[in-house]
Amino acid sequence: MTEPAEEIQAQETPEQDDRPVDLKKIQSILSSNSGARMRSWLDICARCGLCADSCFFYLANDKDPKLSPAYKVKSTVGEMYKRKGRVDRKFLREAYEVLWGQCTMCRRCSMFCPFGIDMAAMIGVGRAVCTSQGILPAGLAKAVENIRETGNQMAVSQEDWLETCEWMAEEYGEEIAGLTIPVDKKGVKYMFTVNPREPAFYPQDVGMMAQILHVAEESWTVPSTGWDSTNLAMFAANKEMAAYPVKLMYDKALELGVEQILVTECGHAYRSAAFEGPYFLGLPGGKPPLPVKHSVQLFWEYIVRDGRIKIDPEKKVTVPVTVQDPCNQSRSAGLSQMLRELSQALCADFRDMNPNREFNHCCGGGGGFIPMGAEFKKRRMISGKIKAEQIKATGAKIIIVPCHNCFDQITDLNKEYELGLKVVSFKELICESMIIPEKFIPKEEDEEPASQPGDDGGEE
Amino acid sequence: MQGLYDFLTGPALWLTFIIFFGGLLARGAFYWGLSLERDKIFWDHFDPVWSWRSIYHWLLPWGGVSFRQQPVFGLAFFLFHLCLLGIPVFLDAHNIMWEEYFGWSLPTLPDPVADWGVLVLLACVAFLFARRLVKPEVRILSTLWDYALLLLTAAPFVTGYLAYHQYGDYLTWLVLHILCSEVLMIIVPFSKLGHLMLFFFTRAFIGSDMGARRDQYGRLGARTW
Incomplete structure (x- = not known):
């Protein structure tokens, strides 16, 4: 299998840069995150080292103590707070290696910490400080730029997205009679959102999803905008840009009047859409404006709970x-x-x-x-x-x-x-x-797909 | 020496209690206020049941996942805290004083139990100290203050033990015991020992965030223990 993401977002060697840092900006990020949680976490870490064994970076690298979560936090964001934000570019470049190169923010360490310190959240603050000074992996910087310009992390055009849906409806409709991929259909139950990798590299994912939803006789649509539920700006800790794709998605769902947003088989997309997105947008109560469901849950409902498939x-x-x-x-x-x-x-x-x-x-x-x-x-x-x-x-x-x-x-x-x-x-x-019900098995004479995307009131 | 004793059990004792309880309360109140402004995420998802589960399990011996992974440390850790909190509060000699000062007292531990408890605590301190020195992942995090705090925690127990058994001059050990205890209590609100109170807050957050916040629409919350 190829690695599309890496091919299009090759990392550039960080050039030497002696520009002074924007101290005010750094201090403002540190200050806005310096709530009761951050202060407590920084104050009470007992330096017990219990988090070390929870971390796969530590375990996979001969138990290098510098890879224990507490050390990674202490040497980066801990140091930023200790120095009251007075750090230089050299420090931030070193922190960058740790914040992105030695932590995936998986949150496993929080479960092993006797105080439940959310070290991933702390790493996130460190990332935000680095990003504010333009220090972040080139691949993520490119993704953020793509989001800014096109609303999705891989800069897939709306035309390409809709053509992919059309093409997949045609191709996967050969196996399932009457299969359609409705675009911008109002008032349906689910608005299905994807990872841009799907239209860009794995269109079959969209086709297979359409087959499942069609066999389950689901009421659904894909949106013409706001279809990217992923959020690489979240991992770049660029809150402003992380809010943008979430807003596009929520707005579209509300405009279409769907009941729920459905997220493809992607982990961080779900986290962004269901849990973090409302905070990027400052929504009251930290809740999305409508329920967000993961594909795994929908499949479970279809197959395990309801027997719909x-x-x-x-x-x-x-x-x-x-x-x-x-x-x-x-x-x-x-x-x-x-x-x-x-x-x-x-x-x-x-x-x-x-x-x-x-x-x-x-x-x-x-x-x-x-x-x-x-x-x-x-x-x-x-x-x-x-x-x-x-x-x-x-x-x-x-x-x-x-x-x-x-x-x-x-x-x-x-x-x-x-x-x-x-x-x-x-x-x-x-x-x-899955068992394809008789009515969805194509007959010799009507092998052509029954309809085209956009039939249901779409823009195209 | 008697003058020092009188001072330590008089004005210094009151000052210690004021700083200890006042400091913890002030820190708690400040963080509470701060959380309303900057930790909306805590209040948005706070759930008493998941908070309690997250707290309760880590109070039990081997109740936390790390302690099950490192059972010897888990036991030392549990016994250390049990003795550290239990002995001073339920010691007969302390309760006699409280009866005298405040007119009330708590149930008390038999002296031999407290006596052995001190030895258990000191053994735990020695273990924790050695662990800090020996294990690379703990040593790299440790500052001189971490070692000093551990010794400061043990000091009231060592001096109290020597005073109780009257090794050497009783009054000297007693004065040192009271002095060490007061110093320790004054440090608590301003150091990592503030976890005496903040433990409940940080555990409530992670318990609610990973538990209650995900435990809806048919999904299951994650156990943080």
């Missing part, structure tokens, strides 16, 4: 299968049980990794790591050793990975550690094994 027992996967718990689904979004029940419904020999669920290890591709580019790939492969060993221990031949970033990382680990795995998404397995 039936799985052909003869097409169930029989080889050993494991599932990756994306941090932004299992730890930070509560989907761990659904991931398992769904996996078991699709596979005869499901094997769990250990540790798992909310205690899972990050794959090593989170926190913006995948789009951060070639400069970071080597350490991504080294720190991914823990995940590779976890997968190997299950003896699985197939791994279900319901997250785009995990998908790229595990695909790379598969090669690096010769795991001999097949990496799949849930939708791929579902499309391979």
